[in-house]
Each structure stands twice: as structure tokens, then as C-alpha cells.
Amino acid sequence: MRQTGQMAKSKKNKSSDYSVADALRVPQGPVRVEDFAPGATPAYPGKGKDDAPDQMAEMAPELSDLQERLYAAGRDNEQAPRLLLMLQGLDTSGKGGVIRHAVGMVDPQGIDLTAFKVPTAEERAHHYLWRIRKALPGPGMIGIFDRSHYEDVLVVRVDELVAAEEIPKRFDEINAFEAELADQGITMIKCFLNVSRDEQKERLLERLADPEKYWKYNPGDVDVRNKWADYMDAYSDVLTRCNTEIAPWYVIPADKKWYRNWAVARLMVEHLRALDLGWPAADFDVESEIAQVNAS
Amino acid sequence: MRQTGQMAKSKKNKSSDYSVADALRVPQGPVRVEDFAPGATPAYPGKGKDDAPDQMAEMAPELSDLQERLYAAGRDNEQAPRLLLMLQGLDTSGKGGVIRHAVGMVDPQGIDLTAFKVPTAEERAHHYLWRIRKALPGPGMIGIFDRSHYEDVLVVRVDELVAAEEIPKRFDEINAFEAELADQGITMIKCFLNVSRDEQKERLLERLADPEKYWKYNPGDVDVRNKWADYMDAYSDVLTRCNTEIAPWYVIPADKKWYRNWAVARLMVEHLRALDLGWPAADFDVESEIAQVNAS
Numbered sequence: 001m002r003q004t005g006q007m008a009k010s011k012k013n014k015s016s017d018y019s020v021a022d023a024l025r026v027p028q029g030p031v032r033v034e035d036f037a038p039g040a041t042p043a044y045p046g047k048g049k050d051d052a053p054d055q056m057a058e059m060a061p062e063l064s065d066l067q068e069r070l071y072a073a074g075r076d077n078e079q080a081p082r083l084l085l086m087l088q089g090l091d092t093s094g095k096g097g098v099i100r101h102a103v104g105m106v107d108p109q110g111i112d113l114t115a116f117k118v119p120t121a122e123e124r125a126h127h128y129l130w131r132i133r134k135a136l137p138g139p140g141m142i143g144i145f146d147r148s149h150y151e152d153v154l155v156v157r158v159d160e161l162v163a164a165e166e167i168p169k170r171f172d173e174i175n176a177f178e179a180e181l182a183d184q185g186i187t188m189i190k191c192f193l194n195v196s197r198d199e200q201k202e203r204l205l206e207r208l209a210d211p212e213k214y215w216k217y218n219p220g221d222v223d224v225r226n227k228w229a230d231y232m233d234a235y236s237d238v239l240t241r242c243n244t245e246i247a248p249w250y251v252i253p254a255d256k257k258w259y260r261n262w263a264v265a266r267l268m269v270e271h272l273r274a275l276d277l278g279w280p281a282a283d284f285d286v287e288s289e290i291a292q293v294n295a296s
Numbered sequence: 297m298r299q300t301g302q303m304a305k306s307k308k309n310k311s312s313d314y315s316v317a318d319a320l321r322v323p324q325g326p327v328r329v330e331d332f333a334p335g336a337t338p339a340y341p342g343k344g345k346d347d348a349p350d351q352m353a354e355m356a357p358e359l360s361d362l363q364e365r366l367y368a369a370g371r372d373n374e375q376a377p378r379l380l381l382m383l384q385g386l387d388t389s390g391k392g393g394v395i396r397h398a399v400g401m402v403d404p405q406g407i408d409l410t411a412f413k414v415p416t417a418e419e420r421a422h423h424y425l426w427r428i429r430k431a432l433p434g435p436g437m438i439g440i441f442d443r444s445h446y447e448d449v450l451v452v453r454v455d456e457l458v459a460a461e462e463i464p465k466r467f468d469e470i471n472a473f474e475a476e477l478a479d480q481g482i483t484m485i486k487c488f489l490n491v492s493r494d495e496q497k498e499r500l501l502e503r504l505a506d507p508e509k510y511w512k513y514n515p516g517d518v519d520v521r522n523k524w525a526d527y528m529d530a531y532s533d534v535l536t537r538c539n540t541e542i543a544p545w546y547v548i549p550a551d552k553k554w555y556r557n558w559a560v561a562r563l564m565v566e567h568l569r570a571l572d573l574g575w576p577a578a579d580f581d582v583e584s585e586i587a588q589v590n591a592s
Contacts, residue, residue, distance in 0.1 A: 214578040282510040
């Protein structure tokens with residue numbers, strides 16, 4: 001066990017010359033979405049789009065190894081750590097693309113993906129955190145939330161589905177909820193995929209220009225786009241009010257798809273490294289088992 | 297839509313010079329597991345292990361395209377087809393490896409994975425098909441069963457957890473159940489991962505030789521290994537009695553991991569091709585939406 005723990009550490013040192021988490025973590029205090037550049041590529045170690053596939057391929061074996069350690073830790077241990085990647089962003093910001101390309105690098109057995117849609121009648125009959133609690137990842141798993149409880153202070157606020165005074169109350173409630181998750185050993189990576197208004201227009205028009213992409217287009221997308229300023233206000237408040245030390249926000253520049261996918265994959269790597277996981281010890285007598293297998 | 301449908305067909309013709317489904321499908325009538333060679337590589341188009349990564353990489357874009365068509369079809373259409381890949385096999389046969397390497401090629405958003413463990417108290421209180429029905433994939437999804445209802449005529453039979461006369465009754469019940477699934481538009485790919493007794497020994501010893509693999513080893517594996525002949529009888533009966541036209545078995549030679557993973561990925565490709573899916577038509581006025589996006 002000792003030996004493999006050392007291996008994990010040496011890997012960590014080897015490439016810890018840059019930290020995407022440090023580059024993209026939202027600073028404490030009041031911020032506005034407009035403070036962050038959607039076309040930036042902070043901490044990207046390569047040249048640009050052309051070498052992004054190589055950068056992804058280079059990261060893949062370590063991500064795979066780290067995820068397997070997490071998964072192994074979760075076998076037979078309810079107290080094992082868990083990771084929870086939450087993806088928020090407007091239409092076309094690339095939640096689906098991140099899942100396909102970054103989450104897709106990981107063994108499906110270690111992934112627990114939930115897409116939160118418009119709440120069902122049953123979900124609406126409960127507190128808004130009810131369906132979230134039901135979807136939390138188990139020990140050793142990486143949970144992926146495609147949207148999350150933040151919709152309950154975003155679309156719910158913009159479309160005035162609850163009274164305005166309810167929203168600040170929910171910020172406090174969400175902070176308390178996330179503190180509880182952290183206490184349970186859940187490491188949260190909260191990502192706001194920050195696409196610019198111009199790039200969103202391009203992407204919507206692309207979908208409308210290609211019959212193979214019609215299915216990705218929803219007429220409701222334009223309605224949301226026409227409430228852009230309201231969403232920016234709502235997101236700015238979220239990034240300010242729900243940006244705790246224990247569960248900080250990351251703003252992912254999302255105008256360049258290759259950077260967006262790479263950055264989220266890299267955030268997973270960095271957060272998994274920080275768990276510093278070895279391999280579980282044998283809970284059986286190794287020599288005796290070898291003898292039994294040989295005799296079988 | 298017409299145009300893209302044609303594209304799907306031309307792709308199909310291009311590489312339909314061989315069929316893994318035809319090569320691995322279990323013939324109707326009485327068979328024995330011992331009839332199938334665990335080290336064979338039927339219909340593999342490359343040279344061997346060395347070019348397996350290339351063969352996988354070559355398949356990836358088509359698998360991705362086909363899965364996206366399936367997923368798109370499932371949006372807003374309850375009647376859309378579904379795929380269900382069932383993985384059965386003894387310990388070390390590679391159910392996990394297939395999920396990691398073959399299923400892992402597919403967008404996680406389109407995968408619905410269930411690992412069936414020893415039934416819980418709640419599950420035991422129900423009919424053995426109850427938990428299976430709950431885990432069936434939704435429209436447009438690819439369900440993956442890591443073990444399945446076949447455990448209820450395999451381990452249950454070998455360990456005599458039900459009366460012997462119950463087993464033939466279950467074969468009929470399973471055939472009726474699967475006919476019902478086929479009626480619902482579920483295409484089943486039932487895979488028996490056929491590992492040899494010698495190769496299993498090697499793999500168990502490998503796990504015991506490497507502290508990074510201890511967590512994969514379970515002392516119960518030797519007990520199962522010591523019932524090898526009973527399991528071969530049980531599997532032979534399953535391959536004979538539950539091998540219907542509508543839901544045939546495939547025996548995947550599993551001694552060569554690279555072939556095993558490639559073959560299952562290829563089976564997914566071939567079954568998805570057979571669905572001959574185009575892209576969903578727009579359910580909105582494209583020109584009007586373009587105008588609205590441009591005006592926004």
C-alpha cells in the first residue's frame with residue numbers, strides 16, 4: 001500500500017506546475033459574470049485547439065487511474081470519498097459536450113449521471129432539494145449533475161416561479177446543504193460554463209442550419225436568450241452568494257469547446273489528486289488465497 | 297431527413313463485408329459451452345492484439361454517430377427503439393473490462409448501466425424479474441446489464457437456492473419476458489463472456505500478485521471456480537433453452553481481452569446499424585426560428 005501511495009504522490013508533483021482550479025476558482029466576494037472572459041484559456045499548457053486532442057490523450061491515463069482508486073476505495077467502505085461535478089450554464093454552453101468528451105474519458109462504472117429536467121408533479125410536491133438528495137453519488141462514485149439545485153435560484157427566479165424574497169433564503173439553504181455534503185465526504189466541483197451571447201447565437205444558428213442538429217434545438221431557447229440580462233443577474237448573485245470555501249464555483253470559459261472540455265477534465269484530475277488515494281488493503285490472507293487458487 | 301437516411305445506409309454497405317453477430321450468434325438447438333473456443337477471434341478484421349487499438353479507434357466515430365441517432369430518436373418519442381446489452385460470465389471473464397473499454401466508447405448521456413448484485417431484502421420480497429423491469433432502458437437509451445435475470449437460473453441453480461423443478465419453469469418465463477421486451481422495441485444483445493478455466497486461474501493469480509488489484513479479488517471467487525462443471529451445465533442449458541430468434545445469445549470468446557472488447561463494441565455497431573435510424577424531423581418552423589435567433 002505504502003509503495004503505491006508514493007507513486008500517486010510522485011505523479012502529483014510531476015505535473016503540478018499549473019493549477020486550473022486556482023486559475024478558474026471564483027474569488028470570494030461580489031462578482032459579476034461579465035468579469036469573466038468567455039473566450040479565455042487560463043492555465044492551458046498547450047498551444048491551442050490543434051494540440052487539444054493530444055492534451056486530452058495525455059491526461060486520460062492519469063484520470064483513469066485516479067478514478068479507479070476512488071472506485072476501489074468505495075468498495076466495502078461507506079465512508080469513502082465521493083466526487084460531485086455540477087454543470088450549470090445557458091443553452092449551448094456545452095453541458096452535454098462536457099459530459100460526452102470529459103466525463104466520457106472515465107469508466108462508465110464509476111459515473112452516476114443525473115440530468116435534472118423541469119420538475120415532475122411528484123418532485124414539485126417535495127422541497128426542491130428532495131430530488132437532489134436522491135441523486136447524490138454513493139461512496140467511490142463520481143456524480144455528474146447536468147443542471148442542479150441551482151436551477152431553483154436561476155430559472156425559478158427569472159421566471160418568477162417563487163416570490164422574490166424566497167431567493168436569498170434559498171442561497172442560505174443551499175450553502176447549508178452543501179456544507180452538509182462536504183461533511184459527508186463529497187467533494188463538489190461546481191462549474192458555470194460561461195458562453196458569450198454572440199457565441200450562443202452562432203451555435204443556435206448552426207443547429208438550425210443542419211438537419212442532423214434540429215433535434216438539439218428547442219424554440220424555448222430563444223425565449224431564454226431574450227432574458228439574457230436577467231440570467232446574468234441571477235448567475236452573478238449565485239457566484240457571489242453561494243461561493244463558499246468548502247464548495248467554490250469555477251467559471252469555465254466556454255466559447256472554445258476544446259478548452260472547456262479540457263478544463264473540466266483537468267478539474268476532475270486535480271480534485272481527485274487532492275484526495276491522495278492509495279489502494280485498499282487486502283481483507284483476506286493473500287498467501288492462503290494463492291494456494292487455494294493454485295490448488296483449484 | 298431522406299438525405300441523412302441515405303447516408304446511414306451507405307455507411308452500412310461500406311463495411312458490411314463481415315458480421316460479428318453472424319459469427320458469434322449461438323445456433324438454435326442443443327449446445328454446450330465446451331463447443332465454443334474461448335481463445336478464438338472470429339470475424340476479427342485485423343491481424344491481432346497489436347492492431348486492436350486501431351480497430352477500436354476506427355469503429356469509434358460510427359458507434360458515436362449511431363448512438364447519437366438512437367438518443368435523438370428517444371427525445372420526445374416514447375416509441376423510440378432501445379438497446380439492451382446484457383453481460384454474463386464467470387469471475388474474471390471481463391464484464392467490467394467490456395464496460396470500461398467498449399461501453400466507455402459511447403456518450404455517457406446515452407448509457408443506463410445497472411449492476412445486479414446479490415438481491416437485497418426488498419428485491420427478494422418480489423418476483424425475480426421485478427428489479428429487472430425497473431432497470432429497463434428508456435426510449436433512445438442503451439441499457440447495460442452487468443449480470444441480469446440469468447443469475448436467477450445460474451447461481452440460484454448451482455447453489456440450489458430454489459427447488460430444481462423451478463428452473464425449467466423460469467426458462468419459459470424468461471423467454472416470455474424477453475418476447476415482451478422485444479415487442480416494446482428493445483433490441484437485446486445477450487453476451488456470454490466465455491473465459492477458459494486456465495485463463496481464469498491466470499487472472500485470479502494476477503490479482504493476487506499485485507497490491508493494486510487486491511480490491512478486485514474476492515475469496516468467494518475460488519468457491520465459484522470449484523463449482524466450474526456445475527456452472528458449465530447451467531450456462532449450457534441457458535444457451536440452449538433461452539436462445540430465441542428474437543433474443544439470441546452471443547458467445548464472446550474472452551481469453552483475449554482485446555478481442556472480447558472489440559467484439560462487444562462491434563456487436564453494438566451492427567445492432568444499431570440494423571435499426572437504420574435517420575434524424576428526427578424539426579417539429580418547429582425552421583425559417584421562423586432562424587429569423588427569431590437573428591433578431592435576438
